[in-house]
Amino acid sequence: MNLTLDEIRDFKGKYPTQIWNLFFSEMWERFCFYGMRGMLVVFMISQLGFGEEKANLQYGATQAFVYAFTFVGGLFADKILGFRKSLFWGGLLMIAGSIILSLNPHDYFFFGISFTIIGTGFFKPNISTMVGKLYRSGDTRTDAGFTLFYAGINLGALLGGYFCVAIGQGDVFSDYIPHDKTWNIAFSLAAVVMVISLINFVFTQKKLGPIGLQPGHPLSDQPERKIKKWQEIAVYIGTLAIIPLIMTMVSVPQYTNYFMYIVGPLTLLYLLYEMTKVTPAERNKLIAALVFIIFSIIFWGIYEQSGGSLSIFAAKNLNRDLFNLNPNGVNNSGGAFFILLLAVPLGLLWIWLGKRKIEPNTIIKFGLGFLFLGLGYYVIFATRYFANSLGITSLSIFTIALFIITLGEMCLSPIGLSIMTKLSTNKLQGVMMGMWFLASAYGQYVAGIIGAQMATAKEGSSNYDALITYTEGYKQLGLYSVIAGVLLIIISPYVRKLMQDVK
Template identity: 60%
Template structure:
């Protein structure tokens, strides 16, 4: 018998049982996503023969579209599909895209990437929204639930982020995979795990009660089918447009100039239907989104400038070891997965800390948590800057110190990202929740876009340099990012009392 929403939300203990299938479905989807993400910039430089500046800008365009379209994915889930059907359709498109990349990554690169972009738009914002629906408004366990869910995200990112690039570089399965097919197999793993993700979700839907069903239950079947098939066809027809936009970074720039203001106008239009109290909360949500842009602009150097830094300036040894359990140490893999490993270790602990502080009534509010996130981010990038002190004459530096930087940044991410998803569900009215979650990921799109621009500027400054000169240029850039992050963090902490008033009863 199907559970009611009240029965689901009245769970005992720390976590609802429905969170586990969502956890595993998201885990495998993130394996696919982060596995490909960790390869993009290096693949474009090594296989598509782009220069590092161009690769950074191309990476920015690719990642910006992945996150930007989540706003539309949230909109169609709210108005037509519901969360469940959006997840299924998005998963199908992502599988097609990753199979295309596995077949011919060089010649079909932009086609495969464009399928995954549109698929992610339907998948990503809606699974997060389903997690939010498992909790009643004001449930103090919500942050802990999102922290656990975020651990699932990072378990997938850990495995996929390391495995895919290690296969591509020949540090894993080299005895079984021919050298000329390494990139094909690396992209191929992404398609296999995406199939597992989709099966995990479809086979556990009965546990979800009515969460995520289509909002068109009240209309006739023929009209419902018309809306749904129009969305299916439209999402396929948009793929050639995405191919064009992603290949031409100038088009992406103009899109980014338009989509942000358009989403704000849409939100203002919707705000006329809500109370003053609800609208104050929505203003607070916008403030969090704006600051998150800065956070992701720095953090997402991981897939751009830091990926190239790892490729050229980090040693492939960790504490003097070149391999572990037969797996070669891969500096790019460490860059892709160290953060995820630390999240897995500490996410539940941080969630328990928030719960403990909440019981003592001394838990910091969300604004302070965001501010702390920036302070940790500043500390991590300053450590990246300090890696210059450990470089040899060839421009290779310590992978251990670099990993320490990710260790510090991880605590910043845990203060901001899972809490950010949670607060979006708390601050948004039920009818607008998926769209607000989409706007949260749209803010990430802007972060990705600016991350690419920052990385491109660093790459341009190091053009025609020796490897040692390149190391000093890159680390000096990371020092500047550390200072900017520090300023953002201090500002957030200073304005915390004002934002807290806008949030009212939401912590």
């Protein structure tokens, strides 16, 4: 606790020292999360006997709740727990969920998933907020810092996204793991890496100085707010008490529909209420943040086919012409691999352009993200021209599409984390980060619906017909992406005025 906030922010070079500590905690947490994400559809179809339409809807519901709870986690971090305690509590819940799944994934699938949903909600938005607090307002190195942090996210996603599903399917370490225990071991691996994440955070958090301390602590952002111990305990007990409710809602996608119809409008009303308490200048920044949030829903609804329909597409319509790799493993981890290649160079590019005052503003970066996303889906559409009569096409061409889509993600997602911290008022940091992830929840929800519609269209058809149906759908998604990107670029001058001094 020796470091002050000014000392932390007065760093030399490109990155603050503390970002590496947060990098590794997030890396292992993302291993757990993306390992789980990669296994969902495959496990539900192969082990639980779900049809493709139901698996897609179930995937969308599960992922929607994961991201929806980031708003809850951000809210409780702002008001009661602080970022550090929220992160630790979330990590414990994720470990518990992974252990439950490792013991009996077939009978306790939704029970274990419910723990990981709530745990991610408390962990994910708060570690991102702490990264933002490492920088002074207006520091041009902030985007580069979030880009590096995003590399940590994707190093974990690469490892977890490939190895968990490959272990579960018996593709790797099959000589050492009994055939009937592969899924148990895969879920156990998620628990082990989450333990590593928490251990890293506990032993390095002293370097964070006052960042993330509970409200009411003399060195926190809100020293005047006094939190009673019973309030903190009530949060812990309350989150455990609602697990049966979450389990019921996640297991029945129709309940997810009701939830999504209600939580979005209520959350927006709450934010509008909070906006009445701020200055006009702060309000304009929050309105600009809402523009980013709305467009991010569209982006994630299109992008997040990777865990749903593209998972099925990879399993049934892709060959192994890329180093004999598992197509589903590539689908789940390929984007993360490319982010690792691009993160540091792209971060340095933003710094280089920033020093010369020619760096594209954030809204233009968002627009470019959509254009790359659309181009990537057009390449997936083009895989139909490389297919054989059985509807099997090239994994290599598909991987090129993942590279292009990843360029789009790199223009949007890490920059989105950064811009939420820049446009938020001090007391709404956690709430706005939660709003950003709540937008992802709606994107995941939409992604599940889109994937289910594709699966419905292919029932009763041949594998080749399925390829045509899926790729036609991806062409439409590409078109929607391009339209959204062009629109963002057109309105960029108006959004820039709302952002004021934020770059």
